[in-house]
Amino acid sequence: MDDLLDRPTTENAPAPVTTEPPTPGLGAELRGSSFDFLTQPGTDLAAKAQAFHAWAQHRTQHGVFPYGKRLGGRPGATAELTLLDGQRHAGLNFSSQEYLSLARHPQVCAAALMAMDRYGVHSAGSTALAGNVEETTALEAELGEHLRMPEVLLFPTGWAAGFGAIKGLVRETDHVIIDQLAHNCLHEGAKAATPHIHLHRHLDVNHVERLLQRVRRRDPHNGILVVTEGCFSMDADAPDLARLQALARAHGALLLADVAHDLGSLGASGGGQLELQGLLGQVDLVMGSFSKTFASNGGFVACHDRAIKEYLRFYAAPNTFSNALSPVQVAVVRACLRLVRSDEGAARRDRLMQAILALRSALGTHGIEVLGQPSPIVPVMLGPDALARVACREMGAAGLLANLVEYPAVSLNSARLRMQVMADHTPALCATAAHIVADALAKARGMTGLQ
Numbered sequence: 001m002d003d004l005l006d007r008p009t010t011e012n013a014p015a016p017v018t019t020e021p022p023t024p025g026l027g028a029e030l031r032g033s034s035f036d037f038l039t040q041p042g043t044d045l046a047a048k049a050q051a052f053h054a055w056a057q058h059r060t061q062h063g064v065f066p067y068g069k070r071l072g073g074r075p076g077a078t079a080e081l082t083l084l085d086g087q088r089h090a091g092l093n094f095s096s097q098e099y100l101s102l103a104r105h106p107q108v109c110a111a112a113l114m115a116m117d118r119y120g121v122h123s124a125g126s127t128a129l130a131g132n133v134e135e136t137t138a139l140e141a142e143l144g145e146h147l148r149m150p151e152v153l154l155f156p157t158g159w160a161a162g163f164g165a166i167k168g169l170v171r172e173t174d175h176v177i178i179d180q181l182a183h184n185c186l187h188e189g190a191k192a193a194t195p196h197i198h199l200h201r202h203l204d205v206n207h208v209e210r211l212l213q214r215v216r217r218r219d220p221h222n223g224i225l226v227v228t229e230g231c232f233s234m235d236a237d238a239p240d241l242a243r244l245q246a247l248a249r250a251h252g253a254l255l256l257a258d259v260a261h262d263l264g265s266l267g268a269s270g271g272g273q274l275e276l277q278g279l280l281g282q283v284d285l286v287m288g289s290f291s292k293t294f295a296s297n298g299g300f301v302a303c304h305d306r307a308i309k310e311y312l313r314f315y316a317a318p319n320t321f322s323n324a325l326s327p328v329q330v331a332v333v334r335a336c337l338r339l340v341r342s343d344e345g346a347a348r349r350d351r352l353m354q355a356i357l358a359l360r361s362a363l364g365t366h367g368i369e370v371l372g373q374p375s376p377i378v379p380v381m382l383g384p385d386a387l388a389r390v391a392c393r394e395m396g397a398a399g400l401l402a403n404l405v406e407y408p409a410v411s412l413n414s415a416r417l418r419m420q421v422m423a424d425h426t427p428a429l430c431a432t433a434a435h436i437v438a439d440a441l442a443k444a445r446g447m448t449g450l451q
Contacts, residue, residue: 028055028058030064030385030386030390033385033406033407034052034408035408060085063085063393064393065084066389066393066404067084069081069082069083069095071096074103074104076098076422076424077092079093079095081093081095083396089397089399089401091396091399092399092400092429092432092436093401094400094401094417094425094433095401095403095420096420096422097261097291097292098292098295098420098422099264099292099293099352099422099423100345101348101422102294102295102339103295105335105336107335107339108295108332108335108336115135115327115330115331115332121328122323123324123325126321126322126324131323135327135330135331136324139330140300142334146269146340148280148281149281149286151302151303151308151309152309153300153316154298154299154300154324155300155318156318156319156322156324156325157289157318158290158298159289160318161185161299161300161301161318162287163185164301164316165256165312166189167193167316168317168319169193169225169254169315170193171193172194172195173194173196174194174222175194175197175215175223176197176224177200177211177215177226178198179202179203179227179232180201181202181232181234181235182232182258183233183258183260190227198215202232202235205240208247209247212224212248213251223253223254224254225255225256226254226256227255228256229259230261230273230274231262231272231375233260234416235379236371236375237372238273238373241257241277242278254284255284256286257273257274257283259272259287260288260289261292261377263292263293264292264293264340265292266349268346269341269346270340270345270346284303285301285302285308286301287300287301290336294336294340295336296325296332296333296336297325298330298333351424355421355422355425355427356374356421357374358430359378359419359425359434362435363378363438366438368441377418377421378418379405379417380402380418380419381414381416383451384450387445387448387450388415388444390443390447390448391440391444392417392440394439394440394444395436399436400436402418402419402433403419417437
């Protein structure tokens, strides 16, 4: 991967990966990927969509297209999901990002009802105009206190926050140095902002240092934004944030850390990787999402400079040109944040970690590879995409609801489950889930001949 360092700045995208030749005996539903339908030439735009839809329908008919599911009730430790073909699967739910199990908490529901009674359900404007309610300012202050960063700006979604933070700050002459596995919203924001994008090898801080040195040597006049995550969503690993921040400051750059998956759910007080690494209040820019731990859509960008906050309010298009979070969403996040910071929140994090460790241990007992470090995301390696599709179908039939991740979201034939653990999962439920995974994998290997 050294070419990531030596590649000219105009060629920063990873080299295209072609699909391997079809394995004999595997049907069309087990071949190909969604990437195939991004690259087809042709003048008929609709034809591209139709080709993808036909492929997806074929997979659906064979029970190996586990996307677009519908939830039949609350996203609890057990749930019922309806697949696109109408089949209903009920069982252990490891497919919802509800890490502290707060979606039905009485205090959260009561806060939603009170906000609806006072404000109604609609913000009716962007934050740049008249979309904020009084509780918005309170939430920004409370979140800023939790992060030890005095300035916070809310966004309608976490994706919008990541995209908007980069597109709002970075201009076309500036540079973005970004982890190659960073979230889609961060890469899309970088591509929209500047042609000067420099990918660095995943978690390789030495590579970041060399890129910073190279960019500063070649361009001493423009800005640099270094972009990473607190907990990477497909591998459950974390960078050395302290060293990244020190390198950024040494080269006149800013560091942006995405804490969507760890804020609230990790750390003694719910400060996530920033707390675990002793860096609360010490990173230049922090963005995150409320959809993982705080029971709501929405996102935020936090910083130390009021000027940056106000600049983003007017230059981050997803904020300027989108309606603000609804009063109900703001109230829900405030209630969740109070719980996160309470003794109850600490107890829920303890239960969550017990479940995480139990699941990782049980999977290991079955000889199944698990990536990363303990976090609410448990990436379970399945291997070849075709094998993973069949295994996922068998898991659903056996009563395990978990999300399949396949190429191009991850490397070709490095398919995995992204099992998402909640505080309401017990060690016993985790052991049962691991048994179902192992059994489904064994069945899938027998059906496909793949290992």
